Amino acid sequence: xxxxxxxxxxxxxxxxxxxxxxxxxxxxxxxxxxxxxxxxxxxxxxxxxxxxxxxxxxxxxxxxxxxxxxxxxxxxxxxxxxxxxxxxxxxxxxxxxxxxxxxxxxxxxxxxxxxxxxxx
Amino acid sequence: xxxxxxxxxxxxxxxxxxxxxxxxxxxxxxxxxxxxxxxxxxxxxxxxxxxxxxxxxxxxxxxxxxxxxxxxxxxxxxxxxxxxxxxxxxxxxxxxxxxxxxxxxxxxxxxxxxxxxxxx
DNA sequence: AATATAAATAGTAATAATTCCTATTACTGT
DNA sequence: ACAGTAATAGGAATTATTACTATTTATATT
Ligand SMILES: [Mn+2]
Ligand SMILES: [Mn+2]
Ligand SMILES: [Zn+2]
Ligand SMILES: [Zn+2]
Numbered sequence: 001x002x003x004x005x006x007x008x009x010x011x012x013x014x015x016x017x018x019x020x021x022x023x024x025x026x027x028x029x030x031x032x033x034x035x036x037x038x039x040x041x042x043x044x045x046x047x048x049x050x051x052x053x054x055x056x057x058x059x060x061x062x063x064x065x066x067x068x069x070x071x072x073x074x075x076x077x078x079x080x081x082x083x084x085x086x087x088x089x090x091x092x093x094x095x096x097x098x099x100x101x102x103x104x105x106x107x108x109x110x111x112x113x114x115x116x117x118x119x120x
Numbered sequence: 121x122x123x124x125x126x127x128x129x130x131x132x133x134x135x136x137x138x139x140x141x142x143x144x145x146x147x148x149x150x151x152x153x154x155x156x157x158x159x160x161x162x163x164x165x166x167x168x169x170x171x172x173x174x175x176x177x178x179x180x181x182x183x184x185x186x187x188x189x190x191x192x193x194x195x196x197x198x199x200x201x202x203x204x205x206x207x208x209x210x211x212x213x214x215x216x217x218x219x220x221x222x223x224x225x226x227x228x229x230x231x232x233x234x235x236x237x238x239x240x
Numbered sequence: 241a242a243t244a245t246a247a248a249t250a251g252t253a254a255t256a257a258t259t260c261c262t263a264t265t266a267c268t269g270t
Numbered sequence: 271a272c273a274g275t276a277a278t279a280g281g282a283a284t285t286a287t288t289a290c291t292a293t294t295t296a297t298a299t300t
Contacts, residue, residue, distance in 0.1 A: 087222060163257090
């Protein structure tokens, strides 16, 4: 993979926030440094970085969000303030259970819990 | 809520399959009975039925799927054949854990597990 | 340093998924 | 039967994402 300052910037933006940003948020942030950057470039590079395991993509209802934290973990989403927080459920146990009960070879477990966070 | 034959048909379609269909699949099925039905009508009524607790909506990556089974349960998605199967994890425990550890009031827990099903 | 190459980008068009708008329709009470 | 009104239907609009292509840029080779 060839170097590109666009991809480097996009990676830095994702790695510089805990907010689990959307592509559009990243695009707007990137524009401040590279004013003519395009959405196509943002999406192309986010997917590339995800495929390389540099960042992680996940879906919040029907929109993609990007996460610098590539270690398996889960999320709490507050319905009041929209904040998405990292949590850790031990999914290894679920993985085993699913194999024992359903003979299903799980390679990805996503748990998204929505509700009301401790700020309210 | 006023009666409409469109909504009745949409409800019947969702309740008549275990395939966790998308809006588009439901739309195509509905067209066979009401040829001029529109996507807007399909979405509006699916959301209405979901809000009334008649059916349940969930998201498979970035697209909505609809489920006649309104009792809390989770899903296995096969990456080879695309089949989505119902499973039961005890989310009550997770709910408690999240409250104890993070003081987060969970009102919805969605677990989607992807991998390879026992047909392969 | 100049050149060749192949990959990446910008800009735009296309597609897919969903929501919004407004004329029409159907339930309710007279 | 009729009027009033709120819900509905269909299509237009919006949003999110991907595809296309001429141009630019990084890197390897001379
Ligand atoms: Mn995270
Ligand atoms: Mn189900
Ligand atoms: Zn909150
Ligand atoms: Zn399968």
